[in-house]
Amino acid sequence: MSRPPITKSGSERLRGELERLKSVDRPRIIAAIAEARAHGDLKENAEYHAARELQSFTEGRIAQLEALLSNAEVIDVAKLNPGKRVVFGAIVDLEDEDSGVAVTYQIVGDLEADIKQSLIAVSSPIARALIGKHEGDSFEFTAPNGVKHYEITGVRYE
Structure with missing residues (x-):
């Protein structure tokens, strides 16, 4: 299986997105879930379900970026x-x-x-x-x- 090419700047851009998702978005979503959970009944708690859906999307994107970056061949165009x-x-x-x-x-x-x-x-x-x-x-x-x-x-x- 060949490794998909990516430019150095594209790799840096995707790594930046991955870092933001892990260090900013993930903690914010966890806090939102905890706050929504504190409101009580989870079956009819729209805030809780929205936060969980966002968490699922974010974790999926993190996994996707990690897989892409681990398999990609970074090519430095300047060289x-x-x-x-x-x-x-x-x-x-x-x-x-x-x-x-x-x-x-x-x-x-x-x-x-x-x-x-x-x-x-x-x-x-x-x-x-x-x-x-x-x-x-x-x-x-x-x-x-x-x-x-x-x-x-x-x-x-x-």
């Missing part, structure tokens, strides 16, 4: 030296050849992908189309709303 070739960890500036709209994405592991932060999974269709290309190359890929044509205007590693 890569691929030149202007697109590989895992690259921050890629693209220009839509049809509309002229410019976008920037970083190719990251599946564990840390977040399109809202312009972090795209290495397994995504656009990332698979980008891997191995160079700055100045044009490429196309099939998006959910049709075929897109892009030019790679910049490649960098931070």
